[in-house]
Amino acid sequence: MSKVTMRYHVHTIMVVDEQPIVSSQMALFFETVAFMTQDLATVSVETMNYSRRCIEACDFVVMVVGDGYGKTNASGVSQLHLSYLTAKSKQKPLLIFIKTDDVENSSRQRQDFVGLLESQNSQDIYYYNNETVFAPQLAEGYEQFSSGLSKPSWSKASTLNPMAMPVLEQNLDARTKPELRKQTDKSDVSLSNTPLNPSAISRQLSGSSSRSSVGASSMMSSMASGKVRSTFMHLEQEDTYFINGLDDCFSLSYRAHAYQEGNLQEVFLTEQVTWRQILKVLSGLGQSFSSDALLRGLNDLVAENAGEIVKGVVPNAHAVSRCQVSPAELSWILHQLVYNNWIESQIVNQRTHREFWHLTVQALQIVGSL
Numbered sequence: 001m002s003k004v005t006m007r008y009h010v011h012t013i014m015v016v017d018e019q020p021i022v023s024s025q026m027a028l029f030f031e032t033v034a035f036m037t038q039d040l041a042t043v044s045v046e047t048m049n050y051s052r053r054c055i056e057a058c059d060f061v062v063m064v065v066g067d068g069y070g071k072t073n074a075s076g077v078s079q080l081h082l083s084y085l086t087a088k089s090k091q092k093p094l095l096i097f098i099k100t101d102d103v104e105n106s107s108r109q110r111q112d113f114v115g116l117l118e119s120q121n122s123q124d125i126y127y128y129n130n131e132t133v134f135a136p137q138l139a140e141g142y143e144q145f146s147s148g149l150s151k152p153s154w155s156k157a158s159t160l161n162p163m164a165m166p167v168l169e170q171n172l173d174a175r176t177k178p179e180l181r182k183q184t185d186k187s188d189v190s191l192s193n194t195p196l197n198p199s200a201i202s203r204q205l206s207g208s209s210s211r212s213s214v215g216a217s218s219m220m221s222s223m224a225s226g227k228v229r230s231t232f233m234h235l236e237q238e239d240t241y242f243i244n245g246l247d248d249c250f251s252l253s254y255r256a257h258a259y260q261e262g263n264l265q266e267v268f269l270t271e272q273v274t275w276r277q278i279l280k281v282l283s284g285l286g287q288s289f290s291s292d293a294l295l296r297g298l299n300d301l302v303a304e305n306a307g308e309i310v311k312g313v314v315p316n317a318h319a320v321s322r323c324q325v326s327p328a329e330l331s332w333i334l335h336q337l338v339y340n341n342w343i344e345s346q347i348v349n350q351r352t353h354r355e356f357w358h359l360t361v362q363a364l365q366i367v368g369s370l
Contacts, residue, residue: 008034011058021131060093119268
């Protein structure tokens with residue numbers, strides 16, 4: 001009889017190859033405690049999707065912010081930032097370490113990112129001066145952090161269970177044999193041919209947790225017809241998930257100016273937003289809109305409650321202005337909207353190099369049923 005050992009699955013987020021000593025210390029520390037995965041270098045869509053899948057499956061996330069923000073994509077967002085957004089959207093417990101040595105010379109992107117982390121995760125943030133003193137900080141931080149974790153979910157068997165072999169062989173066959181792969185894909189293809197109506201869409205979005213391939217199928221046809229152009233080509237490399245319900249919440253971060261006793265202070269705030277609110281913003285933008293127009297709509301959305309939310313950061317603030325959602329958040333939202341077949345890209349204006357979006361038929365049906 002095989003002996004099963006339960007361990008945590010921890011995923012680590014940090015700029016790849018930036019701090020080799022820290023990376024080694026984490027591997028040694030978690031060797032007997034947890035099964036550890038980590039972000040890969042952003043060289044392809046597959047490596048980015050690997051990071052997303054690991055975050056979705058893990059028990060908790062450890063993030064280490066070193067000297068840099070990391071290499072950015074065409075939207076100006078790094079994998080470090082994208083993985084953090086994924087962890088927050090999946091509500092994963094986060095243990096964060098931030099390097100404090102030589103911070104005055106760090107980039108503005110890193111400074112803004114650290115400000116965002118500190119505004120959202122004050123309880124589980126630890127600071128270290130350099131790589132050589134990281135190990136004691138990791139041990140201390142994990143000891144306090146682990147007391148709030150649920151039971152481990154990853155099991156390690158000391159011997160391979162023979163009963164699992166048919167399942168493993170079946171999975172391998174589905175990947176290697178074309179005829180089996182076609183059979184496994186049949187159910188997804190049939191979904192794309194199902195007629196949709198507003199009431200059916202509303203029921204699907206509010207009540208079902210199953211993955212629908214309608215959005216993915218429509219996107220593939222759009223790509224084949226050339227409708228989805230430059231913006232989607234870099235958006236597709238970021239984190240995506242299927243939206244299960246219009247009232248699904250996610251954290252939307254932004255910066256603002258708070259006024260207290262005549263003094264102005266820049267603050268980082270977070271609001272819980274639903275996809276129902278996002279669709280209402282989109283419905284007010286007209287038939288065709290730019291990314292900048294969506295950003296202005298998002299700024300107006302968060303400004304509605306900023307006066308109350310700022311009280312948690314600046315208790316005596318008497319006014320709030322200049323609410324600005326970050327480009328990283330805008331890029332993430334655009335990605336989800338494209339992935340779920342709610343918006344499509346129109347032809348880029350060749351003269352101004354601007355790209356415009358419009359609501360899909362599916363999104364218009366949903367908006368009409370709100």
